[in-house]
Amino acid sequence: MPKIKIVLLIIIIGIFLGGCQVDDYYYDKSKINIVTTTAIIADLARNIGQEKVHVYELMGPGIDPHSYNATAGDIRKIQQADLVIFNGLHLEGKMEKVFSNLDKIDKNYLEIGAHYTMDELIYLEDQAVDPHIWFSVTLWKKAATLVCEKLQDMDPENFDYYLDNKNKYFTQLNELDLFIREEISKIPEQSRVLITAHDAFNYFGREYGFEVIGLQGLSSLDEAGIKRISELAEFIVKREIKAIYIENSVPVKTVQALQKAVLSRGFNVKIGGELYSDSLGNKNTIEGTYIGAYKANIIAIVGGLKDE
Amino acid sequence: MNDKPYAIEIEDLTVAYDIKPVLWDIDIKIPKGVLMAVVGPNGAGKSTLIKAMLGIVKPISGKVLFFNTPLKEYLKKISYVPQKGSVDWDFPTNVLDVVLMGRYGKLGWFKRPTEEDVRIAKEAIKKVGMEDFMDRQISELSGGQQQRVFLARALVQEAEIYLLDEPFQGVDAKTEKEIVNILKELVKAGKTVIVVHHDLQTVKQYFDWVGLIFTRIIAYGPVEDVFTEANIEKTYKSRHNLTLKEPFKC
Amino acid sequence: MLELIFSDYTFRIVALGTILLGIASGLLSSFVTLNKQALVGDALSHAALPGIVLVFMIIKVKNLELLLLGALFFGLIAIGLTNIIKKYSKVKFDSSLALVLSSFFGFGLVLMTIIQKTPTASQAGLNNFIFGQASTMLPHDVYLMLSISILVILLIILFWKELKLFVFNPEFSQALGFNNKYISLLFSGLIVLTVIIGLESVGVILISSLLVAPGVSARQWTNRLSIMVVLSGLFGAISGFFGTIISAISPKMPTGAIIVIVLSVITILSILFGSKRGIIWRQIKNKINNHKIIAYQWLNNSEINSLPIEALQFLTKKNYLAIQNNEYVLTNEGRKLIDYYKEAQE
Numbered sequence: 001m002p003k004i005k006i007v008l009l010i011i012i013i014g015i016f017l018g019g020c021q022v023d024d025y026y027y028d029k030s031k032i033n034i035v036t037t038t039a040i041i042a043d044l045a046r047n048i049g050q051e052k053v054h055v056y057e058l059m060g061p062g063i064d065p066h067s068y069n070a071t072a073g074d075i076r077k078i079q080q081a082d083l084v085i086f087n088g089l090h091l092e093g094k095m096e097k098v099f100s101n102l103d104k105i106d107k108n109y110l111e112i113g114a115h116y117t118m119d120e121l122i123y124l125e126d127q128a129v130d131p132h133i134w135f136s137v138t139l140w141k142k143a144a145t146l147v148c149e150k151l152q153d154m155d156p157e158n159f160d161y162y163l164d165n166k167n168k169y170f171t172q173l174n175e176l177d178l179f180i181r182e183e184i185s186k187i188p189e190q191s192r193v194l195i196t197a198h199d200a201f202n203y204f205g206r207e208y209g210f211e212v213i214g215l216q217g218l219s220s221l222d223e224a225g226i227k228r229i230s231e232l233a234e235f236i237v238k239r240e241i242k243a244i245y246i247e248n249s250v251p252v253k254t255v256q257a258l259q260k261a262v263l264s265r266g267f268n269v270k271i272g273g274e275l276y277s278d279s280l281g282n283k284n285t286i287e288g289t290y291i292g293a294y295k296a297n298i299i300a301i302v303g304g305l306k307d308e
Numbered sequence: 309m310n311d312k313p314y315a316i317e318i319e320d321l322t323v324a325y326d327i328k329p330v331l332w333d334i335d336i337k338i339p340k341g342v343l344m345a346v347v348g349p350n351g352a353g354k355s356t357l358i359k360a361m362l363g364i365v366k367p368i369s370g371k372v373l374f375f376n377t378p379l380k381e382y383l384k385k386i387s388y389v390p391q392k393g394s395v396d397w398d399f400p401t402n403v404l405d406v407v408l409m410g411r412y413g414k415l416g417w418f419k420r421p422t423e424e425d426v427r428i429a430k431e432a433i434k435k436v437g438m439e440d441f442m443d444r445q446i447s448e449l450s451g452g453q454q455q456r457v458f459l460a461r462a463l464v465q466e467a468e469i470y471l472l473d474e475p476f477q478g479v480d481a482k483t484e485k486e487i488v489n490i491l492k493e494l495v496k497a498g499k500t501v502i503v504v505h506h507d508l509q510t511v512k513q514y515f516d517w518v519g520l521i522f523t524r525i526i527a528y529g530p531v532e533d534v535f536t537e538a539n540i541e542k543t544y545k546s547r548h549n550l551t552l553k554e555p556f557k558c
Numbered sequence: 559m560l561e562l563i564f565s566d567y568t569f570r571i572v573a574l575g576t577i578l579l580g581i582a583s584g585l586l587s588s589f590v591t592l593n594k595q596a597l598v599g600d601a602l603s604h605a606a607l608p609g610i611v612l613v614f615m616i617i618k619v620k621n622l623e624l625l626l627l628g629a630l631f632f633g634l635i636a637i638g639l640t641n642i643i644k645k646y647s648k649v650k651f652d653s654s655l656a657l658v659l660s661s662f663f664g665f666g667l668v669l670m671t672i673i674q675k676t677p678t679a680s681q682a683g684l685n686n687f688i689f690g691q692a693s694t695m696l697p698h699d700v701y702l703m704l705s706i707s708i709l710v711i712l713l714i715i716l717f718w719k720e721l722k723l724f725v726f727n728p729e730f731s732q733a734l735g736f737n738n739k740y741i742s743l744l745f746s747g748l749i750v751l752t753v754i755i756g757l758e759s760v761g762v763i764l765i766s767s768l769l770v771a772p773g774v775s776a777r778q779w780t781n782r783l784s785i786m787v788v789l790s791g792l793f794g795a796i797s798g799f800f801g802t803i804i805s806a807i808s809p810k811m812p813t814g815a816i817i818v819i820v821l822s823v824i825t826i827l828s829i830l831f832g833s834k835r836g837i838i839w840r841q842i843k844n845k846i847n848n849h850k851i852i853a854y855q856w857l858n859n860s861e862i863n864s865l866p867i868e869a870l871q872f873l874t875k876k877n878y879l880a881i882q883n884n885e886y887v888l889t890n891e892g893r894k895l896i897d898y899y900k901e902a903q904e
Contacts, residue, residue, distance in 0.1 A: 011612060062677030067685055069671055221685070226693045226806040226813065229568045251683025252620075257568065257694040264567035282677070362733045388733035395727050399592060400781045409723055413734035418716060445781045465734075 023073075027080055028054040032155060035081035037092050038065055039280040040134050041112065041143075043290045045085060047169045048147045052158055056081075061282050064249040065092050066219045074098075079105065083154065085147065088113030089121075089131035091278075093219060110150050112143050122202050128218055132278070134290065136203035137177045144169055176291050183302045184208055191305050193241050195232065195258075197250040198222070200277035215258055220250045220278070224257075233261035236269055243272030243304030249279045272304025313376040315340040315469055315500040316361065321370030323353070323360050330356045332523050334370065338502070343495045344517035345505040345531075349544050352522045354504040355391065358471045362388055374469060384413055387467035389458045391474050397446050403457050404442045407433055410461035425464075432460040437486060452483030459487060470494060470501040477506065488514050511535055568693070569806050575695045575703050576798030576817060579759060580768065582707040583752045584794020585714055587773035588787040590749065593725045597652060598637070598746075599769030601659040602753045603762045605636030607666030610687055610757075615673055620682035622698070626754045633750040636662055663762075690761030692813035693805070703755045710748055714787070717744060722783060760814035767818045768794060775825045778832025797821035853878055854899040862886050 027033055031054040036042040042057035049055070058074050059065055065087070070078075075098065078084055084102060086092055088111040092099075102109045113131060120139060122130040133139045148166040152159045184192065192210045194201055199214030215232060216222045236244065236258075244262075246255045255271065262269045275297045281287025287296050314337045321334040331353045338344060346354050359365040361372050363379050374382040387410075404426075411425040421429075433439055436456040441449070446457065455475050462470060470491075476484050491501050491514075505511065511518055511531065518535050519528035520543040527539045564570070583599075590596060609632025610625045617624060636658050643654035673679045683691075714721065723731045724741045732738050749769065756765040776789035801817030830837050853876060856869050862879065863886055870886055873879040878892035888896075 013616075060675065060677060062680060063674065064680035067680065068674060071671060220680070223689075223691055223810075223812045224693055225809060225811060226566075226568050226572055226802065227809055229693060230566045230806075233568070247681075248678075249680040251686060251691075251694075252681055253683060253686075253691070253694045253696070257696060260571070260696060261566075261568045359729070364729050364732045383733075383735045386733070388730060390727065390729050390733075394729055396592075396594075399726050400777065400783045400786050401722075401726065402781075405783075406726075409719075409727070409730070410734075412719055412723055412731075412736070415719075417720065417736075420719065447781075461730075 025056050025077055026054075032151065033080065033082045035077050035084050037068075037086040037095070038278070039283075039288070040290055040293075041085050041087060043280065043288075044140070044144060045147055048144060048162060048165050049151055050161075050165050052155065052161065053151070059279065061279055061288065062249050063279050064220050065278050066221055067094065068092065069094050070098050078102075078107070082108060083150065084109040085150075086111060087131060087133075089129050089133070091131035093221070108154065110146060112146060115142070115146055122206060124199070124218060130199060130202045130218060132200045133203055135201055135294075136207045137173050137180075138207065139203065140290070141170060141173055144173070172291060176294060179295060180208055180298050183298050184210070186302055186306045188307060190239070191241065191307075193239060193305075194301060195236065195241065195244040196275060196277065197245075197247045197252075197255050198277070200247065201275075215254050216250070224254045229254075229258055229261050232258055233265060236262050237265045237267040240267070241269065241305070243270045245272050245275045245300070245304070247277040248274050248281075249277060270304060273300030275300060312340070314338055314373075315342075315375060316502070317373040317376075318361070319371045319373075321357075321360060321367050321372065323356055323365060323367045323370075329523060331360065331367070331521075334521075334525050336519060336525060336528055338500065338517070338528075340375075340500050341495055341498055342517040343491055343501045343503070343515050344519060344528075345503050345511050345515040346519045346521060347505055347508060347511060347543070348521040348526075352543075354521055355473050357521065358388075358473050358502070358504060361471065362386065385468045387462040387465040387470045389462045389470070389472040389475055392451070392454055392458065392477055397449070397454060399446065402443045402445055403433065403438060403449070404429060406446060406457055407460045407464060410464040413465060428464050428466075429460070432463040433457075435463060435490065436460045450480075451478035452480045455479050455487065456483060459490065463490075468499055470499060472501070472503045474504050474506060508540065566806070569802065571697060571700060572692055572695045572806075572813060573799055573802040575700045576692060576759060576802050576813070577795045578700070578703040578707045578798075579752075579756050580772075580794030580796070580798035580817075581791045582703075582710040582794075583756060583765070583768035584772035584791040585710060585787055586748055586752055587769050587771065587794065588776060588783070588790045589714075589721055589725055589745065589773070590769050591773035591777070593745075596770045597655050597659075597766070599749055599753060600766030601636055601640065601655045602633045602750055603757065603765045604659045604666075605662035606630075606633045606753060606757060607663055607687065607762055608632055608669055609666075611666055611669040611673060611684060614679070614682055614684060615669070615676075618676070618678060620684075622702075622758075626757070629754050629757060630750055632662065633753060634746070637746050637750075686761070687757050688762050689812070690757070690759050690764060690814035692759035692802070692817070695759060699758065706751050706755050710752060713744065713748060717741070721745065760817060764814050764818045767821060768797075771818075771821045771825045772797075775821075775828035775832075778828040778835045781834055793821070793824050797824060849876070850895065851899070854895055857888070857892060857896055858899070862888065 031052055032049065034045050034049070034053050034055045036045060036055060036057045038059050039057045039061065042055045045053060045055045056077065058070070058077070059068055078098065084107055086099060086109070091113070099111070113133065116133065116139065124130060134143070144166055148162045151162045194205065194210050194212045196214055198216040198220045199218045201212045204210060205212030213232065215228065216224045244255055244258060246252045259269055259271060276287065276293040280289065280293045286292035316336065316338040318334050318336045321331055322329065323331040334357065346357060348354050356365055360367050372379060374386065407429040408421050408425060411421055411429065415421065430442070433442055436459050438453065438456050438460065441453065446454070449457065459475065462472070475487060479487070491503070494501055503515070512535060515531055517529065518531050520526040520534070520539050522543050526543045527534045590599060606629035609628035609630070613625050613628030614620065640654050640658050643649050643657070644651050670684060720736060720741050723736070724738065724745070728738055731741070752769065753765055756768060760768065772790035772793040775793050776786045779789055780786050797817050797820040801820045802813060804820070805811040805813040805816045828836065831839065833839055853873055856865055856873065857878065870879065873892070874881070878889055878895055879886045880889045
């Protein structure tokens with residue numbers, strides 16, 4: 001029956017269109033091959049390792065690390081890699097098994113999150129650790145040091161090379177920090193409230209004096225309850241917060257529902273923009289780097305919250 | 309050739325599931341006004357014959373005419389009493405409601421039953437002796453009462469041809485007599501009644517025509533002529549080795 | 559505190575949406591359970607998953623209507639496939655349902671793993687279709703639910719007798735001249751529509767309970783189809799309403815799951831206490847009947863005045879006997895009892 005054939009054709013086309021990303025992974029024998037989970041970590045590795053490393057990230061732009069399931073292809077890439085770097089602290093929530101196997105296969109790896117002290121980390125009410133450490137530039141500098149030391153360990157010949165790169169990168173990070181502080185000062189103190197889809201920005205809040213509220217909680221997989229939406233809507237109206245933010249890797253609907261709830265209370269809150277929370281922008285764009293994405297976030301935040 | 313058309317004329321009817329034939333090359337001509345039993349062993353295809361006549365089961369080949377008219381145009385004048393077991397008697401409905409269902413054919417799509425329909429239904433219920441049970445839940449009925457309800461449902465269709473599938477199954481003696489009387493009345497009024505029947509003992513008593521089936525028609529016609537030891541033996545002891553060589557494609 | 563909840567915008571939206579969903583699925587649930595196709599809703603919702611994901615793969619944006627269209631399409635394919643398997647193979651209906659259900663769902667999960675590498679996939683929140691996220695309902699969703707619920711109600715009213723006949727005795731329906739294919743299509747279509755609107759709020763896994771539990775519960779309270787259908791719609795609505803209230807009061811309760819729990823409680827209570835078929839009720843009725851039978855046997859089998867004292871006391875208490883001129887005589891009640899059981903024995 002011809003109808004069935006058409007249906008099958010559509011299905012196959014759909015799978016190809018959707019599934020086939022041009023996979024640009026390859027193994028470079030002349031370099032240290034690093035496989036990372038997030039693009040944020042990959043960006044760091046590239047900045048420290050530069051010419052001597054070839055970095056591949058499993059999670060590209062717009063991918064949510066909280067809900068990501070490793071595929072068989074990913075496992076193969078990890079097995080091939082010379083070095084595996086991941087965030088830990090349950091950011092890559094569904095990959096725990098993969099990580100615990102790394103010791104078993106004697107793989108060289110760096111778990112960034114494991115190297116912070118309890119004071120450095122942020123804990124929430126139910127003793128859960130907030131994994132989004134990269135939004136603290138200070139903590140991220142420490143990560144850079146970790147990567148540098150790891151590479152120096154694996155490749156002592158190029159000790160100075162890596163050190164040099166790290167220092168150069170530190171300069172850039174310091175510039176970023178300055179930029180952030182300058183921009184934020186444009187927002188009146190009582191308006192320094194950042195409301196986003198999930199709790200990704202606590203480290204940003206702590207470092208730069210911002211009140212940060214996530215609608216969904218630590219993981220993008222948590223459901224935002226009715227009560228939460230109502231309470232947050234009340235809060236927004238009371239504090240006259242001008243803008244709330246969607247994230248590029250988390251469902252937009254939750255924030256839209258929050259906006260509707262606020263509007264129904266007679267207050268006009270805008271969606272101030274899309275923030276890069278758990279991922280970066282498209283590759284080969286400025287927002288595809290950690291610093292570029294952070295700056296874009298700040299511009300959006302300041303743009304929405306400052307006085308006209 | 310009769311100048312009067314046959315009530316039911318079946319030609320070359322073949323019904324099969326996969327490669328197993330259930331009815332094979334059935335040819336029957338049934339005249340108007342007979343009370344006919346259809347008998348045969350289990351799995352002989354008796355129920356299937358009725359269903360094929362009504363279009364409930366699609367035959368591979370063959371033709372069925374009612375007074376020279378095809379099924380589609382004659383459907384409204386045929387009354388069907390399905391097997392008791394084809395229904396879940398735990399369904400939340402009462403006797404009157406079930407009998408009213410027989411009127412749905414006349415109503416067609418969307419229309420609701422009218423007062424007239426209710427009146428006709430009540431009369432039929434009375435006729436089968438169930439007037440005390442009109443708003444009784446059908447789950448509370450005995451086997452005999454269930455068959456009576458089904459019969460009443462057939463009566464309200466005011467049809468010319470009645471096809472009944474095992475109407476005496478699980479029925480007490482009193483009910484059986486009453487049902488037979490009603491059927492005989494129908495025939496006296498000029499209707500044609502075909503009954504799939506399982507009890508060989510009562511064929512001579514109740515029916516004037518009989519058809520013996522075991523996938524094929526072994527014999528059919530007036531009871532005196534056809535209901536012989538030889539024919540009965542042929543029907544109940546025979547084995548057919550019919551298989552379709554290739555599955556028929558639709 | 560309750561007024562605060564009712565005046566809350568978000569609560570009102572979610573409550574309205576889930577009530578509408580409850581009504582539509584509840585009404586259908588009566589027919590679905592009577593038709594012994596309780597698992598169909600489950601199969602449909604699971605089968606819808608690949609449809610949703612495939613559409614997203616093609617259009618790359620989250621357009622709710624188009625995604626649901628994909629769900630609809632695959633839901634119907636699943637039904638068609640089940641029927642084909644039932645018709646042409648020896649596999650039984652519920653086995654073929656389970657087959658189709660699990661394989662389609664598995665296929666959907668595979669597709670989800672494939673698209674997780676696509677940017678904007680996470681933003682589309684396709685994961686939420688599996689477990690539902692009722693709390694983030696938007697007015698847009700409620701309008702969709704309203705229109706589909708109205709459609710379901712209208713079609714049930716319009717095709718009432720056809721649906722009733724089709725579920726009760728499909729062969730007879732065919733013999734009367736109704737085209738069963740159309741009715742079956744209508745029936746499946748209504749189920750699919752309801753599953754679709756329920757997907758985003760309660761999710762693939764839980765929607766099937768909304769299509770089964772209300773009907774089962776309603777059946778315990780009545781022997782009339784019309785009342786059963788209305789009651790099941792009511793139960794669906796109630797579970798939506800109270801489910802929303804409960805999840806609005808407590809901080810971390812997923813709305814969809816709470817609704818299903820409320821529904822289950824209603825079902826358990828109905829099975830136990832239902833006035834027509836509930837377990838407790840039947841025990842009571844049995845006891846009453848047993849007493850009546852014992853009373854009848856006493857009255858029928860011996861001279862009244864030669865009965866043992868306990869019997870006489872019992873019968874008098876139940877008002878079957880009365881004392882007149884120092885003798886025990888039969889009352890009207892007693893006479894009626896004897897007549898009733900005498901007749902029942904015929």
